Amino acid sequence: MRKALDTVRGNVLLKHSLIALLAAALVLLVMESVSPFRQGQLAMMAYYAIAAGGLTVLTGLSGQLSLGHGAFMAIGAYTTALLLQEREGALPMIVIILIAALVATVVGAIVGVAAARLHGPYIAGATLALAVAVPGIALHFSSVFGGEQGLNVKVPEVPRLADDALYFLTGTETSTSEWVAYSAWFLLIIVYFLLANLSASRIGRRWRAVRDDEVAASLAGIDLGRDRVVAFVVSAACAGVAGALLALASRLAAPGSFSLVLSLTLLSAVVLGGLGSLLGALLGSGLLALLPNLATSIGSSMGLSDVKAAELSPLVIGLTTMLVILLAPAGVVGSVRQLLAGRGPRATTAAAGTPGAGADTPTVAEPRG
Amino acid sequence: MQQLITTLLNGLTMGMVYAAFALALVLIWRSTRIVNFAQAPMAMVTTYIAMVLIEGGLNYWLAFILALLSGFVLGAFVERVIVRPVEGKSDINAVILTLGLFIVLHALAALVFGSDYKSFPAPFGVRGITVGGHSLAITPFGIFTIVAVIVVMLLLLLLFQKTDVGLQMRASAFNPEVARLLGVKVSSMLTLGWALAALVGSLSGLLIAGGNLVHPGYMDSVVVFGFVAAVLGGLDSPLGAVVGGLIMGIALSLVSGYLGSGLVSLAALLILVAVLLVKPGGLFSHASERKV
Numbered sequence: 001m002r003k004a005l006d007t008v009r010g011n012v013l014l015k016h017s018l019i020a021l022l023a024a025a026l027v028l029l030v031m032e033s034v035s036p037f038r039q040g041q042l043a044m045m046a047y048y049a050i051a052a053g054g055l056t057v058l059t060g061l062s063g064q065l066s067l068g069h070g071a072f073m074a075i076g077a078y079t080t081a082l083l084l085q086e087r088e089g090a091l092p093m094i095v096i097i098l099i100a101a102l103v104a105t106v107v108g109a110i111v112g113v114a115a116a117r118l119h120g121p122y123i124a125g126a127t128l129a130l131a132v133a134v135p136g137i138a139l140h141f142s143s144v145f146g147g148e149q150g151l152n153v154k155v156p157e158v159p160r161l162a163d164d165a166l167y168f169l170t171g172t173e174t175s176t177s178e179w180v181a182y183s184a185w186f187l188l189i190i191v192y193f194l195l196a197n198l199s200a201s202r203i204g205r206r207w208r209a210v211r212d213d214e215v216a217a218s219l220a221g222i223d224l225g226r227d228r229v230v231a232f233v234v235s236a237a238c239a240g241v242a243g244a245l246l247a248l249a250s251r252l253a254a255p256g257s258f259s260l261v262l263s264l265t266l267l268s269a270v271v272l273g274g275l276g277s278l279l280g281a282l283l284g285s286g287l288l289a290l291l292p293n294l295a296t297s298i299g300s301s302m303g304l305s306d307v308k309a310a311e312l313s314p315l316v317i318g319l320t321t322m323l324v325i326l327l328a329p330a331g332v333v334g335s336v337r338q339l340l341a342g343r344g345p346r347a348t349t350a351a352a353g354t355p356g357a358g359a360d361t362p363t364v365a366e367p368r369g
Numbered sequence: 370m371q372q373l374i375t376t377l378l379n380g381l382t383m384g385m386v387y388a389a390f391a392l393a394l395v396l397i398w399r400s401t402r403i404v405n406f407a408q409a410p411m412a413m414v415t416t417y418i419a420m421v422l423i424e425g426g427l428n429y430w431l432a433f434i435l436a437l438l439s440g441f442v443l444g445a446f447v448e449r450v451i452v453r454p455v456e457g458k459s460d461i462n463a464v465i466l467t468l469g470l471f472i473v474l475h476a477l478a479a480l481v482f483g484s485d486y487k488s489f490p491a492p493f494g495v496r497g498i499t500v501g502g503h504s505l506a507i508t509p510f511g512i513f514t515i516v517a518v519i520v521v522m523l524l525l526l527l528l529f530q531k532t533d534v535g536l537q538m539r540a541s542a543f544n545p546e547v548a549r550l551l552g553v554k555v556s557s558m559l560t561l562g563w564a565l566a567a568l569v570g571s572l573s574g575l576l577i578a579g580g581n582l583v584h585p586g587y588m589d590s591v592v593v594f595g596f597v598a599a600v601l602g603g604l605d606s607p608l609g610a611v612v613g614g615l616i617m618g619i620a621l622s623l624v625s626g627y628l629g630s631g632l633v634s635l636a637a638l639l640i641l642v643a644v645l646l647v648k649p650g651g652l653f654s655h656a657s658e659r660k661v
Contacts, residue, residue: 059461063461065461065464065465067406067468114642114645114646117645117646117649118645118649120460120461120464121398121403121404121460121464121604122600122645122649124404124406124464125404125593125596125597125600125641126638126641126642126645128406128592128593128596129593129596129597129634129637129638129641130638132589132590132593132634132637132638133634133635133637133638136631136632136633136634136635137631137632137635138631139631140629140630140631140632141631259586260586260589261472261475264468264471264472265472267465267468268468268469268472271465304480307479307483307484308479308480308483308484311476311479311480311484312476312480313476314472314473314475314476315472315473315476315477315480317472318469318470318471318472318473318475318476319469319473321465321468321469321472322451322466322469322470322473325455325462325465325466325469326451326454326455326466329462
């Protein structure tokens, strides 16, 4: 038993596969036991988590700050909406999501090439401009993108095979929105599986090397520019998938969904959980998806109007982000890991094996060269 | 022809406002090496303060000055309480902190003042001046905008070049260590720098708001245009910020007038990327060595 555990711990691929399988089982269990409303919230959590996962790899591992990931989500969402104007003869959902990811990847490559040459506040400003520019394009070409109203998305029927498989596993019929929630979570597991392996691989190590010391990394023969662009493309693709799922889950792609605040709260989710940690990105996204409803109901019970109560959630997210940066820059996951690592040598070695863990997590407070 | 003149005059007015905003960013960047992305919501908050005061029956000019002063206080507060702990640390931290402040001020403004569109009064007419039966594109409020920004810039120039405090501020920004050894209270100078910058930022907020609709997000695109203007000028030079602001104002006005207002932000993005790829140090930069 002990030997088996050690084998699992030693083999990253095996470990990640096991976690992915467990997560899939857990998703099945949770999704069947909650109400349709909660399923919607879970779908939202999943697409936020996919985008945040890409962003945490970009910012935490490769050291590039992006304030524009909402723009890549918008690109994914509009691609999906354009492909799903008719329910008849529509492509399968997974193909549409892949096309959305591909379009986001292409734009990400273009932006990434420019961003790879920029430093610090310049890359922040450029991606900020991107976040403001993309909804503007949707408004300008309103005959294609539907202007302020946006485009409605005709979500395809649940595929026969998936319907039968889910019926076999759960014994209940699957509605379209439930199917979207399932797809979002299974895609989340696949994306995190790929990201975790990527960050544990050679390329992940190169990203960390570039992040920590550019001069040393380039002396060691690392092509700084290429690795930065790759990181940007990977995270843009994640945001594209997330945008596609957003469009499917909300059945709409409209410029209002991709405001500057979306890009900024995504970054907050990543910072709250702990830069560079996928688990942290997942936790932060959970907060993004669940807090608005909670805050609104608390606000309403305190006598605020619904519109004002809805503002409590960004207020809490913004304040927590500032507090995390000031008090615990490693984020929730990073701080817990630091605490655990302080306990004893065993915990330290265990944490060192996981990607983005312990010593690998950038404690953002350290000055970078 | 008529349209071109209208567009250019409009661009000149907006350019002055962007110049003021870019100047605010540059002042903070020079003193603390932080780009204050929260400048936009800070200016938004002070504009709301002016609006509440005017709605409460206060004279426009008194409200205008009180709003500028509240900007000054807000800037000093933000530097002292929020930004001070991350100064000189990782630039990612500082940027994320200002963005957190961005979200907080947005939400607070929507909570306190409401998130619907409200019209902000203007002290002068916002219709074109008529000369001999022809309506010119320049409005009295536009002239006021240009004059106000020029006056503030001249005052800043006087402060930095002719006064003792200005000299101390420049010394603190240039070399804090040496300035401290020479007896300059560097930390007070940094606070003063932020406070002045926030005042200038508030001015641009008030000028954009005049005769227009105000809501919590009305400055969001201005932070992008102001940032691009500051980068055009090299992010380090106040004069560059002013020139960059004028270029941005006229360029964006042309895009808006001839191509469509939805493309303005995209144009700003393209200008920014072009400048950063061709002349990363800004239009007036000399060649400088890079680490890698």
